[in-house]
Amino acid sequence: MKFKFWGVRGSIPTPGPNTVKYGGNTTCIEIRTDDNDLIIIDAGTGIHALAQNLLKEMPIQAHIFITHTHWDHIQGLPFFIPIFIPNNQITIYGGIDPVTNETINRALSVQLQYSFFPIREAQLNARINYTTVMPGVPVKVGSATITPIVLSHPVLNFGYRIDCDGQSIFFTGDYEPQLNIYDPEDDEYVEFQSFVDAKWNEVVLAMKDVDALIVDSSYTNEEYASKQGWGHGTYDSGIKLATAANAKKLFFTHHEPTRSDASLDAIYQSLLQNHPETGCELLLAQEGVDILL
Amino acid sequence: MSNSKNEKLIVLVEKMPAFPRSVQQVVQLTSDINASAKDIVRVIECDPVMTVKILKSINSSFYGLPHKVTSVQRAVVHIGLNTIKNMALGVAAMGMLNADNKANFNTSSFLLHSLTTASISKMLAERISLSSIECSDCFVAGLLHDFGKVVFAEFMPNEFKLALEKSKEQQLPLHQTELEFIGISHTQAGKMLAEKWDLSETLIDAIAHHHELDLSQNVLRDCVFAANQISKYMQFGDSGNPLIEDFPQSIVARFGQDLPGMCGALGNLESIKTEAQSFINL
Numbered sequence: 228m229k230f231k232f233w234g235v236r237g238s239i240p241t242p243g244p245n246t247v248k249y250g251g252n253t254t255c256i257e258i259r260t261d262d263n264d265l266i267i268i269d270a271g272t273g274i275h276a277l278a279q280n281l282l283k284e285m286p287i288q289a290h291i292f293i294t295h296t297h298w299d300h301i302q303g304l305p306f307f308i309p310i311f312i313p314n315n316q317i318t319i320y321g322g323i324d325p326v327t328n329e330t331i332n333r334a335l336s337v338q339l340q341y342s343f344f345p346i347r348e349a350q351l352n353a354r355i356n357y358t359t360v361m362p363g364v365p366v367k368v369g370s371a372t373i374t375p376i377v378l379s380h381p382v383l384n385f386g387y388r389i390d391c392d393g394q395s396i397f398f399t400g401d402y403e404p405q406l407n408i409y410d411p412e413d414d415e416y417v418e419f420q421s422f423v424d425a426k427w428n429e430v431v432l433a434m435k436d437v438d439a440l441i442v443d444s445s446y447t448n449e450e451y452a453s454k455q456g457w458g459h460g461t462y463d464s465g466i467k468l469a470t471a472a473n474a475k476k477l478f479f480t481h482h483e484p485t486r487s488d489a490s491l492d493a494i495y496q497s498l499l500q501n502h503p504e505t506g507c508e509l510l511l512a513q514e515g516v517d518i519l520l
Numbered sequence: 521m522s523n524s525k526n527e528k529l530i531v532l533v534e535k536m537p538a539f540p541r542s543v544q545q546v547v548q549l550t551s552d553i554n555a556s557a558k559d560i561v562r563v564i565e566c567d568p569v570m571t572v573k574i575l576k577s578i579n580s581s582f583y584g585l586p587h588k589v590t591s592v593q594r595a596v597v598h599i600g601l602n603t604i605k606n607m608a609l610g611v612a613a614m615g616m617l618n619a620d621n622k623a624n625f626n627t628s629s630f631l632l633h634s635l636t637t638a639s640i641s642k643m644l645a646e647r648i649s650l651s652s653i654e655c656s657d658c659f660v661a662g663l664l665h666d667f668g669k670v671v672f673a674e675f676m677p678n679e680f681k682l683a684l685e686k687s688k689e690q691q692l693p694l695h696q697t698e699l700e701f702i703g704i705s706h707t708q709a710g711k712m713l714a715e716k717w718d719l720s721e722t723l724i725d726a727i728a729h730h731h732e733l734d735l736s737q738n739v740l741r742d743c744v745f746a747a748n749q750i751s752k753y754m755q756f757g758d759s760g761n762p763l764i765e766d767f768p769q770s771i772v773a774r775f776g777q778d779l780p781g782m783c784g785a786l787g788n789l790e791s792i793k794t795e796a797q798s799f800i801n802l
Contacts, residue, residue, distance in 0.1 A: 323582045325599065326606040362584030377583060381602035405597050408557035415558070415593070418652035422597040429586070456557070456601070 228371075228394045229519045230258040230439070234273020235512040237401075237445050237459070237481035238299050245487035250514025252276065253299035254481065256441070261392045264369035267291045268387060268398050270334075273514065274303035286314035290368045292360070292375075293321040293331055294400025295384035301334040305344050315353035320360045322375070322383050332357040360385070376433040378402040379426075380458040388433055394520045397434040397474075398441040401481060403458045404430070404468070431471045438520045440465075440474035441512065443481040447494065450483070462498055469507050477505075480512035529709070530716050532675045539631050540616040541800050542567035546608045557601050564608045565592040566799045568634055568663050568670070573611050574604060575660075576717035588720035590657045617670070622677035623684060625760060628800055630670055632757030635796035636789075638662030641747035643786060644775060650739065658743045661726040665744050666759055667713065668706030668727075669694075676702055684760050694761035695731055707731060733770060742774050749779055750786070756793045 234252035241251040253271030260266070265281075267274065270291055281287055287309055294300055309315040321331025335355075339348045360366055362385065365374045371391035378386040378399055386399045405423050409416040434440055445459035460468075462479060469477040482491060495511050502509065537543070545563040549555040564570045571592055578595045579588050589595050596604050619627050641662030645655040672680035683697040695705035704712075711728035726741040733745055745765075751757065752764045767779045777785050 325577045325583065325603060326610060359582070361582055363586065364584060375584075377599055379597070379600040381600060383599065383603060405600070408561065408596070408601070413558070418656055419593055419597070421652055422594045426597045458600070458602070 228258065228260055228389070228391045228396065229517060230256055230396060231517050232256055232273070232478075232480065232512045232514050233277040234269075234271040234303075235480045235482055235514055236271075236299075236484060237443070238484050240272045241484045245489070248488040248513065249482060249491055249511060252514060253302065254294075255303060256398060258371075258389060258396060260369050260371050262369050264371060265289050266368055266371060266373070266389065269294055269300045269400070270302075270304040270307060271299050272303045272306075275306045275308075278306065278308040281309060285309070285312055286316070288316045289318070291317065291319045292373060292385075292387050293319065293334055294387065294398070295380055295382050296321070296324065296331075296334050297380075297382055297401065300400070301338070304335045305338050305346070310351045310353045310355060311346075313352045316356070317353050318356045318358055320358045320366065320373075322361070322385055323359055324383050330357060330359050374433070376430065378430065379405045384458075386430070386433065388437065395437040396439045396441065396520070397437045397472075399443050399460070399468075401443045401458055402460055403443075403456070404460060404464050406455060427471075431468065434468065434472040434474065437472065437474050439476045439478060439518070440469050440472060440507075441478040441480055442468060444479040445481050445483045462494065466498075466502055466505055466509070470505055474507050476508045476510060478510050478512045482512070525703075526712055529671065529675060530713065533671055533713060535614060536569055536671070536674060537615040537617050538567050538569040538611050539627065539800070540619065542570060543612040543616045546570070546605075546612045550605055550609050557596075560601065560605055560608075561592055561596060563799070564604065565659075566635055566638075566663075566796075568631070568667055569617065570608050570611050571660065571663060572667065572713075572717065572719075574607050575719055577607060579718040581718075588718070588723075590653075590720045590723055591660050593656065617674065621673045623673045623680040625669070625673035625677075625680065625684060626758060627670060627673065629758035630666070630673075630760070631800050632793070632796055633751055633759040634663050634666055634757075635799065636751045636754075636756040636792055637665060637744065637747045639747075639792045639796065640750050640786070640789070641743045643792075644743045644746055644782075645740075647786075648739075648775065650743075654740065657720070657723065658740055658747075661723055661740050661744045662747050664710070664714070664723070665727055665730045665748060666706055666710070668709035669760055671709055671713070672698070672702060672706060687760070688762050691762055693731065693763050694759075731765075733768060739774070742771060746771055746775060746779075746782065750783055750789070753779055753783055754789055754793070756789075756796070 234255040252273035254269040255271045255273030256268040258266040362377045365372045374388045375385040380401045384400045388397045442465035443460045444462045444465040446461045451461045638659045642659040645658040679701045683701040687694040687697040698705045714724040722740045725738045726744045
């Protein structure tokens with residue numbers, strides 16, 4: 228199995244001279260099985276460059292798994308050129324939103340409306356299927372098995388584990404490990420903490436022993452102090468997850484939009500210095516680099 | 521009651537609005553970007569309608585829980601506060617439960633009874649050293665034990681009115697007169713809805729058998745039974761049922777006190793009433 232980041236940025240695309248090294252596109256990851264089955268996780272703006280790269284392979288069968296429907300994870304869908312080309316088969320996977328009860332097809336249909344886009348959904352030439360996935364229920368794509376789990380974010384968000392060819396990848400989507408909402412002196416504190424601990428154990432189990440763990444690490448600890456509840460993790464929460472799950476490689480992604488290449492490099496150096504013995508390799512997600520497991 | 525009537529009731533309950541104070545509070549708290557998470561959770565978990573709708577949604581197979589989620593707090597940990605908050609806002613958008621229904625069933629008094637039963641049920645669970653999760657489940661079971669009654673008041677007011685009147689005039693258990701006029705008791709209706717909503721087995725059992733202790737062994741149900749009688753004995757709100765049941769031997773054995781003894785042993789229960797009232801009054 229191998230994979231490539233096509234978008235590593237959180238929230239909004241950030242083109243420009245300060246993001247040339249790591250990239251400015253929003254989330255998109257291409258995964259290839261040993262049989263060359265194509266699995267794409269999230270359809271941020273990075274999916275446009277991936278689509279250009281796929282043109283030489285037409286017709287394609289693509290399996291796009293959406294972690295959640297926030298804009299930066301779906302806004303590339305209308306620009307995924309294979310949807311306009313006959314004989315392509317594209318399956319989009321996602322959950323049912325418990326607030327709206329809408330399925331994942333809305334992520335595309337809502338964008339293909341007259342006011343927002345010139346092409347109607349009915350005019351797409353590829354064959355597009357939508358599949359509702361449920362946490363804990365594995366989905367097969369070729370020789371790969373993809374298993375979703377609910378991870379806390381301000382909208383329904385799935386982390387996906389991909390097992391294939393004896394190797395495994397886990398991507399959190401956007402994820403802030405749940406904090407205790409009570410203060411230690413509140414009656415509810417201990418009880419709530421037991422729920423938090425139980426969920427943590429469930430999450431760690433879902434990513435146990437993966438070869439590559441890709442985590443939302445938007446913030447430093449200092450930044451996080453004023454951004455609790457925003458739905459994103461920190462570099463340290465990522466390391467804590469990777470250590471508990473015994474991951475071999477840890478990729479930090481969803482880089483904060485104002486983060487320059489230079490500041491990412493500086494953060495990375497200090498992470499290496501402060502965490503010399505994590506037992507896993509620490510890496511920053513970077514657009515366009517092939518990663519062979 | 522026939523199956524088609526049951527199905528109709530299930531559909532009607534989907535659109536059932538929540539209690540006025542919580543609707544108002546949810547709208548207010550969700551409009552304030554600085555509102556605290558625990559304040560929002562508190563409002564939701566004190567409203568039977570909001571609680572039930574969130575548990576129903578989260579326990580559906582679409583969110584693949586290894587174990588049933590039995591409380592709003594656990595739902596928050598599982599899926600995140602913002603989703604729960606927006607689900608509550610969705611319930612709030614359905615309007616407010618009318619305090620003046622044709623059954624003359626006072627929903628504010630009913631909510632006071634449900635909330636105090638919930639709090640006392642949790643106190644009893646703590647007293648016999650149940651786990652923190654069981655204690656929290658006892659609160660939910662107490663809150664929801666009479667849910668069937670408010671469903672009757674909303675959707676079968678004429679029949680429920682007759683059941684309430686006969687129960688009061690002849691000092692008969694309300695669940696008995698409900699059977700006569702509605703064809704189903706609030707415990708049976710509550711059980712049917714709780715099963716439909718995939719609530720946990722113990723919660724379903726507590727709702728179904730809170731008047732029939734001999735039918736199963738369920739400590740959660742025992743806590744709800746005892747709390748229900750204590751709430752009525754202390755005259756906290758009104759459940760519509762004029763009869764207070766003495767603690768049978770199994771309950772005395774479980775808690776080590778009879779009904780008046782337990783009311784004394786629990787100390788100042790007025791504070792529970794006062795706190796509950798603060799969540800009810802507009």
